[in-house]
Amino acid sequence: MLTQVYNLFIYFLLELSMDRKKAILDAAAALFAERGFAATPTAEIARRAGVAEGTIFHHFKNKDELLFNIVIDLFDAFIEGIKTAIATPRNGLDAVEKALWFHLLFIEKKSSLVLVLVRDFPFKLLNVESPFSRELKTRAQRIHELFVECLERGRQDGSICPVSIQATAIILRSLLTGYTRLKFLSPVPLPEMREELIRFCRRSLTTSTTNHEQP
Amino acid sequence: MLTQVYNLFIYFLLELSMDRKKAILDAAAALFAERGFAATPTAEIARRAGVAEGTIFHHFKNKDELLFNIVIDLFDAFIEGIKTAIATPRNGLDAVEKALWFHLLFIEKKSSLVLVLVRDFPFKLLNVESPFSRELKTRAQRIHELFVECLERGRQDGSICPVSIQATAIILRSLLTGYTRLKFLSPVPLPEMREELIRFCRRSLTTSTTNHEQP
Protein backbone atom coordinates (compact mmCIF):
# COMPACT_ATOMS: atom_id res chain seq x y z
CA MET A 1 0.00 0.00 0.00
CA LEU A 2 2.62 2.49 1.10
CA THR A 3 4.82 1.34 -1.76
CA GLN A 4 2.03 2.08 -4.18
CA VAL A 5 1.56 5.59 -2.92
CA TYR A 6 5.30 6.11 -3.07
CA ASN A 7 5.46 4.77 -6.60
CA LEU A 8 2.64 7.02 -7.69
CA PHE A 9 4.43 9.97 -6.16
CA ILE A 10 7.64 9.14 -7.98
CA TYR A 11 5.71 8.53 -11.15
CA PHE A 12 4.10 11.96 -11.09
CA LEU A 13 7.39 13.56 -10.31
CA LEU A 14 8.87 11.93 -13.37
CA GLU A 15 5.88 12.63 -15.55
CA LEU A 16 6.04 16.26 -14.63
CA SER A 17 9.71 16.74 -15.16
CA MET A 18 11.01 14.26 -17.68
CA ASP A 19 10.50 10.72 -18.74
CA ARG A 20 12.45 7.76 -17.48
CA LYS A 21 14.64 7.49 -20.54
CA LYS A 22 15.87 11.02 -20.06
CA ALA A 23 16.38 10.41 -16.34
CA ILE A 24 18.53 7.39 -17.12
CA LEU A 25 20.66 9.30 -19.62
CA ASP A 26 21.15 12.17 -17.22
CA ALA A 27 22.15 9.87 -14.39
CA ALA A 28 24.52 7.98 -16.67
CA ALA A 29 26.12 11.16 -17.95
CA ALA A 30 26.65 12.46 -14.44
CA LEU A 31 28.16 9.22 -13.21
CA PHE A 32 30.37 8.73 -16.27
CA ALA A 33 31.72 12.21 -15.68
CA GLU A 34 32.35 11.50 -12.03
CA ARG A 35 33.93 8.06 -12.23
CA GLY A 36 34.37 7.13 -15.85
CA PHE A 37 32.42 4.75 -18.02
CA ALA A 38 34.10 1.49 -17.02
CA ALA A 39 33.93 2.28 -13.32
CA THR A 40 30.21 2.97 -13.33
CA PRO A 41 27.98 -0.10 -12.80
CA THR A 42 24.55 -0.04 -14.37
CA ALA A 43 23.08 -0.73 -10.94
CA GLU A 44 24.44 2.62 -9.81
CA ILE A 45 22.95 4.41 -12.81
CA ALA A 46 19.58 2.86 -12.03
CA ARG A 47 19.80 3.94 -8.42
CA ARG A 48 20.58 7.54 -9.28
CA ALA A 49 17.92 7.67 -11.96
CA GLY A 50 15.38 6.26 -9.51
CA VAL A 51 14.46 3.29 -11.68
CA ALA A 52 15.05 -0.44 -11.58
CA GLU A 53 18.12 -1.80 -13.30
CA GLY A 54 15.95 -3.71 -15.74
CA THR A 55 14.39 -0.47 -16.96
CA ILE A 56 17.72 0.61 -18.37
CA PHE A 57 17.82 -2.47 -20.56
CA HIS A 58 14.27 -1.96 -21.63
CA HIS A 59 15.16 1.42 -23.11
CA PHE A 60 18.72 0.70 -24.21
CA LYS A 61 20.17 -2.41 -25.79
CA ASN A 62 23.24 -2.35 -23.58
CA LYS A 63 25.48 -0.12 -21.53
CA ASP A 64 27.40 1.03 -24.60
CA GLU A 65 24.24 2.46 -26.05
CA LEU A 66 24.04 4.85 -23.13
CA LEU A 67 27.42 6.27 -23.96
CA PHE A 68 26.46 6.30 -27.62
CA ASN A 69 23.42 8.48 -26.92
CA ILE A 70 25.30 10.83 -24.66
CA VAL A 71 28.06 11.34 -27.19
CA ILE A 72 25.73 11.81 -30.13
CA ASP A 73 23.59 14.31 -28.25
CA LEU A 74 26.68 16.27 -27.35
CA PHE A 75 27.83 16.35 -30.97
CA ASP A 76 24.42 17.51 -32.10
CA ALA A 77 24.35 20.31 -29.59
CA PHE A 78 27.83 21.33 -30.73
CA ILE A 79 26.87 21.35 -34.39
CA GLU A 80 23.73 23.37 -33.79
CA GLY A 81 25.66 25.87 -31.74
CA ILE A 82 28.44 26.32 -34.21
CA LYS A 83 25.98 26.74 -37.06
CA THR A 84 24.29 29.67 -35.40
CA ALA A 85 27.65 31.06 -34.28
CA ILE A 86 28.96 31.32 -37.84
CA ALA A 87 25.72 32.50 -39.42
CA THR A 88 25.87 36.17 -38.44
CA PRO A 89 29.51 37.28 -38.91
CA ARG A 90 30.10 39.47 -41.95
CA ASN A 91 33.29 37.84 -43.22
CA GLY A 92 35.06 34.49 -43.22
CA LEU A 93 37.81 35.34 -40.77
CA ASP A 94 35.27 36.58 -38.30
CA ALA A 95 33.24 33.43 -38.78
CA VAL A 96 36.31 31.30 -38.04
CA GLU A 97 36.97 33.27 -34.89
CA LYS A 98 33.34 32.94 -33.82
CA ALA A 99 33.59 29.17 -34.38
CA LEU A 100 36.73 29.01 -32.26
CA TRP A 101 35.10 31.06 -29.51
CA PHE A 102 32.04 28.92 -29.64
CA HIS A 103 34.13 25.81 -29.06
CA LEU A 104 35.97 27.40 -26.17
CA LEU A 105 32.73 28.45 -24.49
CA PHE A 106 30.99 25.18 -25.26
CA ILE A 107 33.57 23.08 -23.44
CA GLU A 108 33.14 25.26 -20.36
CA LYS A 109 29.38 25.19 -20.44
CA LYS A 110 29.13 21.45 -21.05
CA SER A 111 32.28 20.61 -19.17
CA SER A 112 31.05 17.44 -17.54
CA LEU A 113 29.78 15.95 -20.79
CA VAL A 114 32.96 16.99 -22.55
CA LEU A 115 34.93 15.28 -19.83
CA VAL A 116 33.09 12.06 -20.60
CA LEU A 117 34.00 12.43 -24.25
CA VAL A 118 37.64 13.25 -23.57
CA ARG A 119 38.08 10.41 -21.13
CA ASP A 120 35.88 7.64 -22.44
CA PHE A 121 35.61 8.16 -26.15
CA PRO A 122 34.25 4.81 -27.36
CA PHE A 123 36.98 3.70 -29.71
CA LYS A 124 35.87 0.13 -29.94
CA LEU A 125 32.63 1.21 -31.54
CA LEU A 126 34.48 3.16 -34.21
CA ASN A 127 36.28 0.45 -36.06
CA VAL A 128 33.43 -1.93 -36.56
CA GLU A 129 30.70 -1.08 -38.99
CA SER A 130 27.92 -0.06 -36.62
CA PRO A 131 25.10 2.46 -36.50
CA PHE A 132 27.11 4.36 -33.93
CA SER A 133 30.17 4.55 -36.10
CA ARG A 134 28.09 5.79 -39.02
CA GLU A 135 26.25 8.40 -36.97
CA LEU A 136 29.44 9.68 -35.45
CA LYS A 137 31.31 9.89 -38.73
CA THR A 138 28.48 11.92 -40.23
CA ARG A 139 28.74 14.41 -37.42
CA ALA A 140 32.52 14.64 -37.45
CA GLN A 141 32.33 15.23 -41.17
CA ARG A 142 29.68 17.91 -40.66
CA ILE A 143 31.91 19.80 -38.24
CA HIS A 144 34.77 19.63 -40.68
CA GLU A 145 32.53 21.02 -43.42
CA LEU A 146 31.46 23.92 -41.26
CA PHE A 147 35.07 24.93 -40.76
CA VAL A 148 35.74 24.51 -44.46
CA GLU A 149 32.76 26.76 -45.18
CA CYS A 150 34.14 29.55 -43.01
CA LEU A 151 37.56 29.28 -44.55
CA GLU A 152 36.25 29.32 -48.10
CA ARG A 153 34.15 32.32 -47.29
CA GLY A 154 37.22 34.01 -45.90
CA ARG A 155 39.21 33.23 -49.01
CA GLN A 156 36.49 34.71 -51.18
CA ASP A 157 35.93 37.89 -49.22
CA GLY A 158 39.68 38.30 -48.82
CA SER A 159 39.74 38.21 -45.04
CA ILE A 160 41.87 35.06 -45.12
CA CYS A 161 45.13 34.66 -47.04
CA PRO A 162 45.78 31.80 -49.46
CA VAL A 163 46.10 28.56 -47.52
CA SER A 164 45.10 24.97 -48.07
CA ILE A 165 41.48 24.97 -46.96
CA GLN A 166 41.35 21.28 -46.11
CA ALA A 167 44.61 21.26 -44.17
CA THR A 168 43.76 24.45 -42.32
CA ALA A 169 40.38 23.14 -41.26
CA ILE A 170 42.08 20.10 -39.79
CA ILE A 171 44.69 22.27 -38.10
CA LEU A 172 42.04 24.41 -36.44
CA ARG A 173 40.13 21.38 -35.25
CA SER A 174 43.38 19.84 -34.01
CA LEU A 175 44.15 22.92 -32.01
CA LEU A 176 40.73 22.92 -30.39
CA THR A 177 40.71 19.18 -29.77
CA GLY A 178 44.14 19.32 -28.21
CA TYR A 179 43.37 22.37 -26.12
CA THR A 180 40.28 20.65 -24.79
CA ARG A 181 42.28 17.58 -23.94
CA LEU A 182 45.08 19.47 -22.20
CA LYS A 183 42.55 21.53 -20.29
CA PHE A 184 40.82 18.47 -18.92
CA LEU A 185 44.00 16.52 -18.33
CA SER A 186 46.06 19.22 -16.75
CA PRO A 187 46.56 18.69 -13.03
CA VAL A 188 46.82 22.47 -12.59
CA PRO A 189 44.30 24.74 -14.31
CA LEU A 190 45.57 26.24 -17.55
CA PRO A 191 46.18 29.98 -17.52
CA GLU A 192 43.55 32.14 -19.22
CA MET A 193 44.76 32.07 -22.80
CA ARG A 194 41.71 31.93 -25.01
CA GLU A 195 42.26 35.37 -26.51
CA GLU A 196 45.85 34.41 -27.17
CA LEU A 197 44.71 31.23 -28.89
CA ILE A 198 42.38 33.16 -31.18
CA ARG A 199 45.12 35.67 -31.99
CA PHE A 200 47.49 32.82 -32.77
CA CYS A 201 45.06 31.57 -35.40
CA ARG A 202 44.24 35.03 -36.70
CA ARG A 203 47.89 35.85 -37.29
CA SER A 204 48.29 32.66 -39.24
CA LEU A 205 45.18 33.13 -41.32
CA THR A 206 45.93 36.73 -42.20
CA THR A 207 49.57 36.39 -43.13
CA SER A 208 50.47 35.37 -46.63
CA THR A 209 53.13 32.72 -46.96
CA THR A 210 56.25 34.47 -48.04
CA ASN A 211 59.53 33.01 -46.92
CA HIS A 212 60.47 35.40 -44.20
CA GLU A 213 62.84 33.32 -42.10
CA GLN A 214 64.18 36.00 -39.82
CA PRO A 215 62.69 39.47 -39.60
CA MET B 1 61.02 -34.60 -20.40
CA LEU B 2 59.91 -33.02 -23.65
CA THR B 3 58.52 -30.13 -21.68
CA GLN B 4 61.90 -29.61 -20.07
CA VAL B 5 63.68 -29.52 -23.39
CA TYR B 6 61.07 -27.12 -24.68
CA ASN B 7 61.41 -24.92 -21.63
CA LEU B 8 65.15 -24.87 -21.98
CA PHE B 9 64.79 -23.86 -25.60
CA ILE B 10 62.42 -21.03 -24.75
CA TYR B 11 64.66 -20.02 -21.92
CA PHE B 12 67.70 -19.66 -24.14
CA LEU B 13 65.69 -17.76 -26.67
CA LEU B 14 64.66 -15.32 -23.97
CA GLU B 15 68.11 -15.11 -22.43
CA LEU B 16 69.60 -14.29 -25.78
CA SER B 17 67.10 -11.66 -26.77
CA MET B 18 65.57 -10.07 -23.72
CA ASP B 19 64.45 -10.87 -20.25
CA ARG B 20 60.95 -11.88 -19.23
CA LYS B 21 59.98 -8.50 -17.94
CA LYS B 22 60.74 -6.91 -21.28
CA ALA B 23 58.91 -9.70 -23.09
CA ILE B 24 55.82 -9.07 -20.99
CA LEU B 25 55.89 -5.34 -21.61
CA ASP B 26 56.32 -5.86 -25.34
CA ALA B 27 53.46 -8.31 -25.51
CA ALA B 28 51.25 -6.03 -23.46
CA ALA B 29 52.03 -3.03 -25.62
CA ALA B 30 51.28 -4.94 -28.80
CA LEU B 31 48.00 -6.29 -27.48
CA PHE B 32 46.89 -2.97 -25.99
CA ALA B 33 47.47 -1.41 -29.39
CA GLU B 34 45.53 -4.15 -31.15
CA ARG B 35 42.51 -4.42 -28.88
CA GLY B 36 42.71 -1.78 -26.21
CA PHE B 37 43.66 -2.04 -22.56
CA ALA B 38 40.30 -3.15 -21.15
CA ALA B 39 39.77 -5.76 -23.84
CA THR B 40 43.11 -7.45 -23.26
CA PRO B 41 43.10 -10.17 -20.57
CA THR B 42 46.31 -10.76 -18.69
CA ALA B 43 46.11 -14.41 -19.72
CA GLU B 44 46.47 -13.30 -23.32
CA ILE B 45 49.48 -11.15 -22.50
CA ALA B 46 51.11 -14.09 -20.77
CA ARG B 47 50.47 -16.33 -23.76
CA ARG B 48 52.00 -13.92 -26.22
CA ALA B 49 54.96 -13.24 -23.99
CA GLY B 50 55.53 -16.98 -23.59
CA VAL B 51 55.30 -16.91 -19.80
CA ALA B 52 52.83 -18.06 -17.19
CA GLU B 53 50.17 -15.62 -16.08
CA GLY B 54 51.60 -15.62 -12.58
CA THR B 55 54.90 -14.33 -13.88
CA ILE B 56 53.24 -11.08 -14.88
CA PHE B 57 52.20 -10.51 -11.29
CA HIS B 58 55.61 -11.42 -10.03
CA HIS B 59 57.11 -8.55 -12.00
CA PHE B 60 54.23 -6.08 -11.85
CA LYS B 61 51.90 -5.26 -8.99
CA ASN B 62 48.82 -5.31 -11.22
CA LYS B 63 47.62 -4.84 -14.77
CA ASP B 64 47.61 -1.06 -14.46
CA GLU B 65 51.30 -1.10 -13.77
CA LEU B 66 51.87 -2.54 -17.22
CA LEU B 67 50.17 0.43 -18.82
CA PHE B 68 52.03 2.71 -16.45
CA ASN B 69 55.40 1.38 -17.62
CA ILE B 70 54.49 1.53 -21.29
CA VAL B 71 53.29 5.11 -21.03
CA ILE B 72 56.25 6.31 -19.00
CA ASP B 73 58.73 4.67 -21.37
CA LEU B 74 57.05 6.36 -24.29
CA PHE B 75 57.23 9.75 -22.62
CA ASP B 76 60.89 9.24 -21.84
CA ALA B 77 61.68 8.35 -25.43
CA PHE B 78 59.79 11.43 -26.56
CA ILE B 79 61.63 13.73 -24.19
CA GLU B 80 65.02 12.36 -25.15
CA GLY B 81 64.20 12.74 -28.82
CA ILE B 82 62.93 16.27 -28.54
CA LYS B 83 65.95 17.29 -26.50
CA THR B 84 68.36 16.23 -29.21
CA ALA B 85 66.08 17.69 -31.89
CA ILE B 86 66.21 21.17 -30.42
CA ALA B 87 69.87 21.10 -29.48
CA THR B 88 71.40 21.83 -32.89
CA PRO B 89 69.22 24.52 -34.54
CA ARG B 90 70.79 27.97 -34.64
CA ASN B 91 67.75 30.01 -33.59
CA GLY B 92 64.58 29.69 -31.54
CA LEU B 93 62.12 29.59 -34.40
CA ASP B 94 64.09 26.83 -36.05
CA ALA B 95 64.17 24.94 -32.75
CA VAL B 96 60.39 25.19 -32.45
CA GLU B 97 59.99 23.87 -35.96
CA LYS B 98 62.38 21.03 -35.26
CA ALA B 99 60.39 20.17 -32.15
CA LEU B 100 57.17 20.14 -34.15
CA TRP B 101 58.74 17.96 -36.81
CA PHE B 102 60.11 15.63 -34.21
CA HIS B 103 56.63 15.13 -32.78
CA LEU B 104 55.15 14.49 -36.20
CA LEU B 105 57.80 11.90 -37.02
CA PHE B 106 57.69 10.35 -33.57
CA ILE B 107 53.99 9.54 -33.76
CA GLU B 108 54.58 7.78 -37.09
CA LYS B 109 57.56 5.84 -35.88
CA LYS B 110 55.98 4.74 -32.61
CA SER B 111 52.47 4.67 -33.96
CA SER B 112 51.31 1.59 -32.13
CA LEU B 113 52.48 2.84 -28.75
CA VAL B 114 51.02 6.25 -29.45
CA LEU B 115 47.74 4.58 -30.29
CA VAL B 116 47.74 3.00 -26.85
CA LEU B 117 48.28 6.40 -25.29
CA VAL B 118 45.60 8.11 -27.37
CA ARG B 119 43.04 5.42 -26.75
CA ASP B 120 43.73 4.22 -23.23
CA PHE B 121 45.29 7.11 -21.41
CA PRO B 122 44.95 6.07 -17.76
CA PHE B 123 42.86 8.88 -16.34
CA LYS B 124 41.94 7.13 -13.18
CA LEU B 125 45.57 7.05 -12.12
CA LEU B 126 45.90 10.79 -12.62
CA ASN B 127 43.58 12.16 -10.00
CA VAL B 128 44.74 10.12 -7.09
CA GLU B 129 48.07 10.88 -5.53
CA SER B 130 50.14 7.99 -6.86
CA PRO B 131 53.68 7.34 -8.01
CA PHE B 132 52.34 7.16 -11.54
CA SER B 133 50.62 10.49 -11.34
CA ARG B 134 53.79 12.08 -9.99
CA GLU B 135 56.04 10.53 -12.62
CA LEU B 136 53.73 11.54 -15.41
CA LYS B 137 53.31 15.11 -14.22
CA THR B 138 57.08 15.51 -14.09
CA ARG B 139 57.36 14.42 -17.69
CA ALA B 140 54.48 16.53 -18.96
CA GLN B 141 56.03 19.49 -17.21
CA ARG B 142 59.41 18.70 -18.78
CA ILE B 143 57.91 18.73 -22.26
CA HIS B 144 56.27 22.03 -21.57
CA GLU B 145 59.58 23.46 -20.40
CA LEU B 146 61.32 22.34 -23.55
CA PHE B 147 58.82 24.24 -25.67
CA VAL B 148 59.15 27.26 -23.41
CA GLU B 149 62.93 27.07 -23.83
CA CYS B 150 62.66 27.19 -27.62
CA LEU B 151 60.22 30.07 -27.54
CA GLU B 152 62.34 32.09 -25.14
CA ARG B 153 65.36 31.52 -27.29
CA GLY B 154 63.37 32.70 -30.28
CA ARG B 155 62.30 35.84 -28.47
CA GLN B 156 65.87 36.61 -27.56
CA ASP B 157 67.43 36.01 -30.96
CA GLY B 158 64.54 37.83 -32.59
CA SER B 159 63.32 34.93 -34.72
CA ILE B 160 59.97 34.92 -32.88
CA CYS B 161 57.73 37.95 -32.42
CA PRO B 162 56.40 39.09 -29.04
CA VAL B 163 53.88 36.56 -27.77
CA SER B 164 52.97 35.12 -24.41
CA ILE B 165 55.53 32.36 -23.99
CA GLN B 166 53.45 30.25 -21.63
CA ALA B 167 50.29 30.47 -23.69
CA THR B 168 52.09 29.82 -26.93
CA ALA B 169 53.80 26.74 -25.55
CA ILE B 170 50.40 25.37 -24.57
CA ILE B 171 48.97 26.27 -27.96
CA LEU B 172 51.72 24.41 -29.77
CA ARG B 173 51.31 21.36 -27.58
CA SER B 174 47.55 21.54 -28.06
CA LEU B 175 47.97 21.58 -31.80
CA LEU B 176 50.24 18.55 -31.73
CA THR B 177 48.09 16.65 -29.22
CA GLY B 178 44.97 17.33 -31.23
CA TYR B 179 46.58 16.46 -34.54
CA THR B 180 47.75 13.18 -33.08
CA ARG B 181 44.28 12.44 -31.82
CA LEU B 182 42.54 13.28 -35.07
CA LYS B 183 45.08 11.28 -37.00
CA PHE B 184 44.47 8.16 -34.97
CA LEU B 185 40.72 8.66 -34.73
CA SER B 186 40.05 9.54 -38.32
CA PRO B 187 38.27 6.76 -40.20
CA VAL B 188 39.91 7.96 -43.41
CA PRO B 189 43.63 8.81 -43.41
CA LEU B 190 44.36 12.50 -43.07
CA PRO B 191 45.83 14.21 -46.13
CA GLU B 192 49.55 14.94 -46.01
CA MET B 193 49.61 18.29 -44.27
CA ARG B 194 52.60 18.31 -42.00
CA GLU B 195 54.41 21.04 -43.93
CA GLU B 196 51.23 23.07 -43.86
CA LEU B 197 50.97 22.60 -40.10
CA ILE B 198 54.51 23.83 -39.60
CA ARG B 199 53.90 26.84 -41.85
CA PHE B 200 50.71 27.63 -39.89
CA CYS B 201 52.76 27.88 -36.73
CA ARG B 202 55.61 29.74 -38.38
CA ARG B 203 53.31 32.43 -39.75
CA SER B 204 51.87 32.92 -36.29
CA LEU B 205 55.22 33.05 -34.56
CA THR B 206 56.78 35.47 -37.03
CA THR B 207 53.93 37.97 -37.30
CA SER B 208 53.66 40.72 -34.77
CA THR B 209 50.23 41.39 -33.37
CA THR B 210 48.93 44.47 -35.05
CA ASN B 211 45.22 44.79 -35.57
CA HIS B 212 44.95 44.12 -39.26
CA GLU B 213 41.37 42.94 -39.61
CA GLN B 214 41.07 42.95 -43.35
CA PRO B 215 44.02 43.36 -45.68
Add this chain to the structure above:
DNA sequence: GTCTTGATTGAGTGCTCACTCAGGTTTACA
Protein backbone atom coordinates in the same frame (compact mmCIF):
# COMPACT_ATOMS: atom_id res chain seq x y z
C1' DG C 1 -15.15 -4.96 -18.75
C1' DT C 2 -11.56 -7.22 -21.13
C1' DC C 3 -7.83 -7.41 -24.25
C1' DT C 4 -3.49 -5.75 -25.89
C1' DT C 5 0.56 -3.43 -25.73
C1' DG C 6 4.23 -1.53 -23.58
C1' DA C 7 6.59 -0.15 -19.25
C1' DT C 8 8.61 -1.59 -14.96
C1' DT C 9 10.55 -4.40 -11.48
C1' DG C 10 14.54 -6.71 -9.08
C1' DA C 11 16.20 -11.12 -7.88
C1' DG C 12 18.87 -14.27 -10.25
C1' DT C 13 22.44 -16.00 -13.57
C1' DG C 14 26.42 -16.81 -15.83
C1' DC C 15 30.60 -15.12 -17.44
C1' DT C 16 34.85 -12.83 -17.43
C1' DC C 17 39.08 -11.89 -15.49
C1' DA C 18 42.50 -9.93 -12.32
C1' DC C 19 44.95 -11.74 -8.91
C1' DT C 20 46.61 -15.57 -5.41
C1' DC C 21 49.19 -19.26 -3.68
C1' DA C 22 51.45 -23.46 -2.77
C1' DG C 23 54.74 -25.86 -4.79
C1' DG C 24 58.52 -26.35 -8.16
C1' DT C 25 62.92 -24.60 -10.58
C1' DT C 26 67.05 -21.77 -11.22
C1' DT C 27 70.78 -18.84 -9.75
C1' DA C 28 74.25 -16.92 -6.73
C1' DC C 29 77.38 -17.64 -3.63
C1' DA C 30 79.92 -19.61 0.14
Add this chain to the structure above:
DNA sequence: TGTAAACCTGAGTGAGCACTCAATCAAGAC
Protein backbone atom coordinates in the same frame (compact mmCIF):
# COMPACT_ATOMS: atom_id res chain seq x y z
C1' DT D 1 77.57 -29.33 -2.44
C1' DG D 2 74.32 -26.83 0.48
C1' DT D 3 71.36 -23.15 1.12
C1' DA D 4 68.93 -19.01 0.62
C1' DA D 5 66.85 -15.93 -2.41
C1' DA D 6 64.71 -14.99 -6.44
C1' DC D 7 62.07 -16.59 -10.17
C1' DC D 8 58.41 -19.08 -12.30
C1' DT D 9 54.15 -21.88 -12.78
C1' DG D 10 49.09 -22.43 -13.77
C1' DA D 11 45.04 -24.21 -11.64
C1' DG D 12 41.94 -22.12 -8.68
C1' DT D 13 39.13 -18.41 -6.57
C1' DG D 14 36.17 -14.85 -5.68
C1' DA D 15 34.36 -10.55 -6.83
C1' DG D 16 32.13 -7.63 -9.91
C1' DC D 17 28.95 -6.81 -13.18
C1' DA D 18 26.15 -6.71 -17.56
C1' DC D 19 22.23 -8.57 -18.83
C1' DT D 20 17.78 -11.80 -18.49
C1' DC D 21 13.26 -13.05 -17.41
C1' DA D 22 8.99 -14.11 -15.34
C1' DA D 23 5.79 -11.61 -13.07
C1' DT D 24 3.30 -7.28 -12.19
C1' DC D 25 1.31 -2.93 -13.43
C1' DA D 26 -0.80 0.96 -16.30
C1' DA D 27 -3.48 2.76 -19.95
C1' DG D 28 -5.80 3.03 -24.14
C1' DA D 29 -8.97 0.71 -27.65
C1' DC D 30 -13.19 -1.26 -28.39
